[in-house]
Amino acid sequence: MARITLDNLAHSYNPAPASEDDYALKELNYDWEDGEAYALLGSSGCGKSTLLNIISGLLMPSQGRILFDGKDVTRAPTAERNIAQVFQFPVVYDTMTLHDNLAFPLRNRGRDESYVAERVQEIAKMIGMEDMLRKKARGLGADAKQKISLGRGMVRKDVNALLFDEPLTVIDPHMKWELRTQLKKLHHDFGHTMIYVTHDQTEALTFADKVVVMYDGRVVQIGTPEELFERPAHTFVGYFIGSPGMNVIPAKVEGTKAYINGSEIALGAGYAPVSGKVEIGVRPEFARLSESEGLPVKVRRVEDAGRHKIIRAEFFGQDINIIAGEDDPVRADMTRVTFDPARVNVYANDWRVAPQGGEAA
Amino acid sequence: MQQKTTNHKAWFLVLPVLVLVAFSAVIPLMTVVNYSVQDTFGNNQFFWAGLEWFQEMLSDERMWNALQRQLMFSGIILAIEIPLGIFVALNMPKSGFWSSFCLVVMSLPLLIPWNVVGTIWQIFGRVDIGLLGYTLDALGIDYNYTQDTISAWITIIVMDVWHWTSLVALLAFAGLKSIPDAYYQAARIDQANRWKVFRFIELPKMMGVLMIAILLRFMDSFMIYTEPFVVTGGGPGNATTLLSIDLVKMALGQFDLGPAAAFSLMYFLVILLISWVFYTVMVNLDKKGM
Secondary structure, three states: OOOEEEEEEOOOOOOOOHHHHHEEEEEEEEEEEOOEEEEEEEOOOOOHHHHHHHHOOOOOOOOEEEEOOOEEOOOHHHHHHOOEEEEEOOOOOOOEHHHHHHHHHHHHHHOOOOHHHHHHHHHHHOOOOOHHHOEEEOOHHHHHHHHHHHHHHHOOOOOEEEEOOOOOOOOHHHHHHHHHHHHHHHHHOOOOOEEEEOOOOHHHHOOOOOOEEEOOOEEEEEEEEEEEHHOEEEEEHHHOOOOOEEEEEEEEEEEEEEEEEEEEEEEEEEEEOOOOOOEEEEOHHHEEEOOOEEEEEEEEEEEOOOOOEEEEEOOOOOOEEEEEOOOOOOOOOOOEEEEHHHHHHEEHHHHEEOOOOOOOO | OHHHHHHHHHHHHHHHHHHHHHHHHHHHHHHHHHHHOEOOOOOOOOOEEOOHHHHHHHHHHHHHHHHHHHHHHHHHHHHHHHHHHHHHOOOOOOOOHHHHHHHHHHHHHOOOOOOHHHHHHHHHOOHHHHHHHHHHHHHOOOOOOOOOHHHHHHHHHHHHHHHHHHHHHHHHHHHHHOOOOOHHHHHHOOOOOHHHOOOOOOOHHHHHHHHHHHHHHHHHHHOHHHHHHHHHOOOOOOOOOOOOOOOOOOOOHHOOHHHHHHHHHHHHHHHHHHHHHHHHHHHHHHOOOO
């Protein structure tokens, strides 16, 4: 296991990148702490798989260094990095038995057979396939195959990191949950450094200690699920995480007040003058319908999501979402909306602006 | 309940196909069957002979020798073309201009008519004017396909390899191309060496197309006629007289219609039998998940 350091790392698939737009992965500095579970979250094509392949050594970055425990491995081939990776589509060796599949990485490294047999038994137990070891891998279902890929990744005790590239995409929904729980347990029991790429926020938030949100080749925020929820550093994070995502409304900000079309909204803290494209962001969870307080809003539709209601409304010509509790009334005379001042974030050119005098607790 | 409509006029729609198949396959085959059970002394007079011709052919050393040569020929070319084709496919560029270039160049031999292939090699191997024959002769190598059995065999085998290895290579290449990148990446992570990548990833994924390649090449080579006939005419002596060459000699050279018909029916059954065995083995392998 190792701490993985990314130093000025960037990658472009274009051999002669002219501008920043040519980079699939924009410059990045980060330390992946030893033994933590990370999720790399972002929509398709945002560079998350590129980053993963650079860490695993399947791709050579066009710039920067990768260090494992302080040792430069940028030019080291995959085999030397001693990492394990599970891919989106399950990779199993069809002609081998399950036992041989699991034993493959160990045998390739010349471990003796008694050790191999012992490890294979342990792993088979872990993935719940002990009684199938003599079967050929071909003809198994996608989830069973993915479990084997997972097992092959885990079979080496000394791996520096376990990388997952959207491993549950081809798995049935009910199996997804089971496998994810198993992964979480494995992490808990063995403490491998794990990096999990996904575009599914639920997967990311439930799996990881820290979530790395990527957008357009850039890491926009790294934080705990709570931080991502409460203080999205970029409007993309606000919009991508949460269901529905954060409401982002163009506004003018002066001191402790924001103005939307001239109407005043209280902010939880004071802000220095902000320039550029200024917006405020409020999660639907922190907006509330009201009869008399706040600003006018036109309710379009109410969706009952079971434990809460999602109110789709129009606010100064813009769509916003409000989440109300299951038992909160939604009546025709509730034509105003209020925001919890402490939960309103201010954005300039899509990036969050820190309030004056530090963050409110 | 919905009434099923019955319209016997629909049979007219399949009539063209039936007529076509009848004239192209069924009637000629039945003619052969007809010849195989009769004897004639000319004048279009036929006498019932029963299974006599079949018995005669089965006890005739000539057919067994031809069959032996035929099996040897098919065996040798398969043993060369399949591994060579795989080797070529493995070493072809996977994409880009050179990949297309290789594909085009390799398909060229497949597009040449068999007769022309025979003629090319017939001239190529001649000791007096052929580039190959003359060169070998000048180097002091005793090569003469018209007189020497070994030379004749080498010539027709090299010719077949030249003509058909591309087919195997193209099929194998198609199989290779269908392997997702993740397999190679996983193999790198599992630290598999080149041989293991071939043995456990590439070969299993190519198995299906390779089986087809083997079947095609076997059937084609088992029925081969034109190319060796043009080059050696079955000689020297009977050294390269393969089954179909022998058959043509018997039927059209000696005009022994009865024995030749019996011969060709057995020939046909052998091919059918081997293809069936092949098919069964393939399907079983698939089921067993080998």
